[in-house]
Amino acid sequence: MLTDRQALLLPQIYDAAVAAELWPRALDAVAEAAQSKAAALLALDKIGQPFAIGEGSSCYNPEDLDYYRENLIKYEAEAWSYIQARPAGTIIFDVDIWPNTPELEQRPDNQWMMKKWGVLRRAAVRLNDSPGWSDSLTLQYCSSMKDIPREKAELMRVLLPHVAKVVELHRTFAILRSRYRAVLNALDHISIGVCVTSAHGDVIIANKEADRILRLGDGLSLGKDRRFLSAGSDAGAEIQRAIQQAILTVNSQANAPETLILVKRRSEVDPFLVEVAPLTDSVGELDRNLRAAIVFIVDPDNPRPFSVSNVARAFSLTEAEASVCRYMVDGLTDASIAMRRSVSVETVRSQIKSIHRKTNTSRRADLIRLTLSITPPIERLGEAG
Structure with a gap:
């Protein structure tokens, strides 16, 4: 269950889905929610997509982060292997890997972090079980704290599905940006349906594939109010409820990182697969200060999107x-x-x-x-x- 303060921090986290420059602010929110001094995120694609995230809280300047990656991150190699071998969501503490605390404190990377950033003890977690990319979130605690109370690190667990979802959304937008300049125009180059709603739940942006699907009249469409309708089922109402939960989530009033819905079709072919997730955009890539939902619609009867x-x-x-x-x-x-x-x-x-x-x-x-x-x-x- 999210605390009131954690819920208020969700919009900061979701802002990073569209705007890479807002990751430090998002990680500040994660650190605050977990009562740590700072947080860091490392996400790397393993299959050749142009995607990577290597960000830290705003207290870390980029030059220091670059120095650490180039000269000191090698000392963490054992930890990354250990974390990636554990199921997603398993919180790992540094002493779980290196139980000799005095030796750990004297290691060059930790000595540098204590001197430069005033942090020492760490806890990390793998966000996603997908083998397509590796992503790990790390919390750093003040060097004055010799032992991390495990209940403190557990405070971040409720945020993990949200951070994982933001990384996934960010990945799509990052790949779009690598190929096209404007995200809004580039949505037409996503070969599944993509809709962006307003804060009231009506569709304000739909890419070409979404328009094609909605014009089929095959179990899913938009009403005059630009809201989703489904013929002969409750799926339309279910989608609208999911949109409202997403909107409430980015307004700090709910806890719904994603919802998956199957929509039956009149033609009786395989149902549409609909995914609803929260979306914010405080920098104006799509619509400045947008707090709403993004809806993905997959037509299994259209083979174009799929690459196995x-x-x-x-x-x-x-x-x-x-x-x-x-x-x-x-x-x-x-x-x-x-x-x-x-x-x-x-x-x-x-x-x-x-x-x-x-x-x-x-x-x-x-x-x-x-x-x-x-x-x-x-x-x-x-x-x-």
Whole structure:
């Protein structure tokens, strides 16, 4: 449960989704919520996407951070391996890795941090189990604090889903920025539906793919008030509730980092996959001081967005499993996949079971969501149709 103060800090954290320069402010909020002196975030892409975050609280100037990365971060190598081997959300303390505290304090990196920043003891956590990128959040405590009360570090646990979501959103916007100048215009180069709502829940921005999906009239549309409607189901109302929860979250009144919704279609093909997340934009990339929601809409019947090569690499799928995975996210039935691959249906079902086990998914919608998180569906220059 978020405390009132933690809830008030959420908008600062979500601002970093769109504006990279606001990460120090966001990490200040994390540090305050966890009652530490400072916080740092390291996120690196493992599959070749142009994405990386290496930021610290505002008390760390960029020159010092650069010096630390170039000369002292090597002493943390054992810690990063230790953290990445643990499940996401596991809070690790420095003494869990290096129990010899006097020796730890004398190490060159810690001596430098005490002298330069006045910090010593640390606690870190892996934010995401995705093998597509590694991301770790670290809290630093004043050097006068020889032992970190574990309950202090636990204060940050309630914020972890929000920080993880912001890193994921930031990744998409960072890749967009690397290929296109203006984020707003670049939304049309995301090949899944993207909508941005106002603070009242009505859609104010929709990219081309979202417009195409909503014009289909196949179970999901916009009403005259620009709010989501669904024919024959409660999904439209569910989406609006999720939007309101996202808006309340960025207004410090709720705790909803994301909501996933399946929307049944009149055509009875696979349902739309809708994800709703909070969004703020205090620097005006989309709309200055926006506090609302971003809505992603995936049409499984449209194969354009999906690329499974990075999923196959990240989760060590065999060549056969990668091929089956491709057909799965394209919407083919087990029998159709068997026919395409000239194998039995039983073989395909066995391979599907293995794919779900390796990727820790249980249904096709989860596999599609994983595919899109590993490789954001952003067209390259010249690819737009």
